[in-house]
Amino acid sequence: MKRKSLVTALLILFTALISFTMPSLQVAAADTSLSDVQSKGTLTIGTSADFPPYEFHATVNGKDEIVGMDISIAQKIADDLGVTLEIQDMGFDSLLPALEVNKVDMILAGMSPSEERKKSVDFSTVYYTGGQNLVVRQSDEGIYQTKDDLHGKKIGVQTGSLQETLAQKQMPDSDLLSLSKITDLILALKTNKIEAIVMEKPSATAYVSNDTGLVTFDGAFELAEGEQGTAIAFKKGTQTLLESVNDSLVEIKEGNLIEGYLKEAGEHLKDSQGGTIDSEDAEDTGSNTMINYWNYFAKGTGYTILISVSSVLFGSILGIFLSLMRMADNKVIRGLATAYVEFVRGTPMMIQVMFIYFAVGYLVNIPALASGIIAVSLNSGAYICEIIRSGLNSVSKGQAEAARSLGMSKKLSMRYIIFPQALKNIWPALGNEFITVIKESSIVSIIGVSDLIFQTKVVTSVSYRGIAPLAVTMVIYFVLTFSLTKLLNYYEGKMNHD
Numbered sequence: 001m002k003r004k005s006l007v008t009a010l011l012i013l014f015t016a017l018i019s020f021t022m023p024s025l026q027v028a029a030a031d032t033s034l035s036d037v038q039s040k041g042t043l044t045i046g047t048s049a050d051f052p053p054y055e056f057h058a059t060v061n062g063k064d065e066i067v068g069m070d071i072s073i074a075q076k077i078a079d080d081l082g083v084t085l086e087i088q089d090m091g092f093d094s095l096l097p098a099l100e101v102n103k104v105d106m107i108l109a110g111m112s113p114s115e116e117r118k119k120s121v122d123f124s125t126v127y128y129t130g131g132q133n134l135v136v137r138q139s140d141e142g143i144y145q146t147k148d149d150l151h152g153k154k155i156g157v158q159t160g161s162l163q164e165t166l167a168q169k170q171m172p173d174s175d176l177l178s179l180s181k182i183t184d185l186i187l188a189l190k191t192n193k194i195e196a197i198v199m200e201k202p203s204a205t206a207y208v209s210n211d212t213g214l215v216t217f218d219g220a221f222e223l224a225e226g227e228q229g230t231a232i233a234f235k236k237g238t239q240t241l242l243e244s245v246n247d248s249l250v251e252i253k254e255g256n257l258i259e260g261y262l263k264e265a266g267e268h269l270k271d272s273q274g275g276t277i278d279s280e281d282a283e284d285t286g287s288n289t290m291i292n293y294w295n296y297f298a299k300g301t302g303y304t305i306l307i308s309v310s311s312v313l314f315g316s317i318l319g320i321f322l323s324l325m326r327m328a329d330n331k332v333i334r335g336l337a338t339a340y341v342e343f344v345r346g347t348p349m350m351i352q353v354m355f356i357y358f359a360v361g362y363l364v365n366i367p368a369l370a371s372g373i374i375a376v377s378l379n380s381g382a383y384i385c386e387i388i389r390s391g392l393n394s395v396s397k398g399q400a401e402a403a404r405s406l407g408m409s410k411k412l413s414m415r416y417i418i419f420p421q422a423l424k425n426i427w428p429a430l431g432n433e434f435i436t437v438i439k440e441s442s443i444v445s446i447i448g449v450s451d452l453i454f455q456t457k458v459v460t461s462v463s464y465r466g467i468a469p470l471a472v473t474m475v476i477y478f479v480l481t482f483s484l485t486k487l488l489n490y491y492e493g494k495m496n497h498d
Contacts, residue, residue: 033238034081037105043078043085046104047071048092050182050461052206053265054110054230057458060268064296064458067268069202070108072261073127073232077248088368090448091180093160096120097354099235101362106245107233110200112162115224117233122242126229127249128258131201132166132221135208137189141215144196150174153195156185163198166221171198180446182207183457187466189214200230202262206269210464290472293459300455301476307373307441307451312434314377319384326389337385344382349443352379357447372444372451380437387433391426392418424495431488435481452476 037043047070049055055068066087078085088104095107099121113123136144144150151173157164159178167176177194179185185197186207199207204216232249234242252258290297325337344352356378357371366374395418403413445454452473459469 031237031240033105033235033242034240034244037083037241038081041083043074043081043083043106044088044104045074045085046088046090046095046098046107047109048095048181049087049089050457051110051200051203052269052461053202053262054200055108056206056265056269057462058268059462064299068265069128069258069261070110072257072264073249073252074108076252076257077245080248080251081244088448090368091446092158093180094354094358094446094448096160096233097358099233101358102235102365103358103361105234105238105241110203110230111233112229113231113233114162114165116165120236121233122236122238124232124234124242124245125249126231127252129229132163132219132223133199133201133204133216134219135186135189135197135199135204135214135216136195137192138213138215140195145217147171147219147221150196154193156188156194156197158182158185158199163200166219166223167198170221181457181461183460183466186211186214186464187460190466206266207464210269290459290463290468293463293469296455296459296462297452297472297476299450300452301480303369303450303454304438304441304452305480307369307376307444307449308434308438310373311376311380311437311441314373315380315384315437318377318381319388322381322385323388323392326385327392341382341385344379349375349379349440350446353443353447368444368447368449371447372441372449376437376441376444379440380433383433384430387426387429388422390429391422394425395421427488427492427495431485431492434488435484438480438484439477 047055047066049057049066049068051068053068054070055066057064058067059065060067066089071087074087075085088098090098092109095104095109095111096117098104099107107121111117113126117123134144134147134150147170150171152175154175154177155167155171156177156179157167159180164176164178167174177185177188179188182197182199182203185194188194189197190213197204198219198221199216201216201218208214208216232245234245322337322341325333326341328334328337353372353375356375357366357368360366361371399413399417399421403417404410408417442451442453445451445457448454456469456473459472460466463469
């Protein structure tokens with residue numbers, strides 16, 4: 001039996017790997033990338049909106065919008081194609097997988113066309129050349145003035161970025177901390193977790209101009225030809241779309257539009273901050289209090305509740321079926337349920353979320369929110385299965401035998417005799433799983449779902465404050481979990497009195 005379960009689990013794993021690698025096994029087809037975009041009427045770009053002035057969140061006319069130089073360029077390209085622009089915001093390290101499985105048509109995220117990246121994607125012509133800077137605390141300005149001064153120190157870089165590669169090659173003696181969001185790196189720097197951050201010059205200047213506790217200087221990095229600018233990334237084989245975008249970039253260059261786009265981005269930065277903010281003074285005066293960003297937290301809380309409730313509902317239904325399958329007499333059915341439970345419990349939820357969104361999404365275009373709910377539900381179902389199965393096994397066999405002796409069928413005895421007693425036994429464990437789902441659902445933020453964690457990072461980016469948004473988020477999660485705990489305790493008490 002154990003051997004059959006192992007074989008089944010290996011077959012499932014093999015099928016998953018085949019599905020994941022299918023894009024690379026497909027035969028090259030005729031390039032219809034440009035006509036596909038025009039026929040669907042939308043141009044979907046992938047970005048990581050924590051990189052001002054390239055792309056960042058700002059409040060425009062009372063609404064949260066993604067703005068910046070790259071967004072203005074994308075809008076110009078969309079207008080030239082006669083289509084509507086759509087923006088997918090996600091972690092920088094998730095952008096290339098999203099492009100590979102057609103979640104986005106192209107990537108605008110201040111990305112440099114390095115030789116390593118060119119092996120996986122095609123690039124447009126370079127549309128902007130900035131530079132590579134180091135950002136340090138203002139108190140350390142006299143200590144660190146070149147990258148050589150950071151020998152042996154802990155340095156922050158964005159995961160999968162050019163800056164990460166440069167630091168690995170040209171600062172080999174430094175200890176690197178790689179995070180997917182610039183805002184997280186800024187927080188790590190301000191809380192003394194790292195000594196410096198390697199950043200693109202325009203982005204470094206934007207952050208420093210809004211926080212007098214930080215300073216920046218030229219990192220004096222040696223840059224290869226493909227590392228001296230930013231370009232737009234395309235999936236291999238989308239030459240017609242790439243050529244059309246290059247035509248738009250030529251118009252942008254000839255019209256000197258980049259300067260205007262940067263100026264507009266600077267105005268958004270200024271408007272969102274009400275001028276340059278001193279982070280220390282902001283804490284004292286309350287001029288940049290978290291109440292000003294309540295709509296971000298409200299939106300994130302709404303999505304978190306939606307994901308949690310949906311996942312608990314579908315996970316519970318799946319868990320009941322799986323538990324009955326694991327207790328079935330048929331060895332095949334029992335083996336399949338066992339293999340599923342062991343496989344799900346043996347793999348990280350982050351990988352499951354990314355697999356559903358990227359790998360499965362290659363075959364069926366599943367939106368990020370739906371992918372998150374599916375992944376969390378499938379994960380929760382495996383754990384609920386084991387909770388329910390242990391509860392059913394805890395009911396004395398004599399209860400079932402007594403029910404059958406009274407003429408009740410197996411189905412009726414399960415429904416009216418066994419399951420009610422099991423539910424009473426497992427209620428605390430089920431409640432714990434439901435609370436866990438609320439907290440673990442935050443993992444969906446990695447694929448761009450606007451849950452509470454995602455919105456917290458947006459507030460951090462918009463407000464240029466690291467600690468306050470985290471404190472607010474902690475309180476919101478506590479209120480959610482504490483309220484659910486009290487509700488579950490109420491019904492537990494009701495069952496104990498029955």
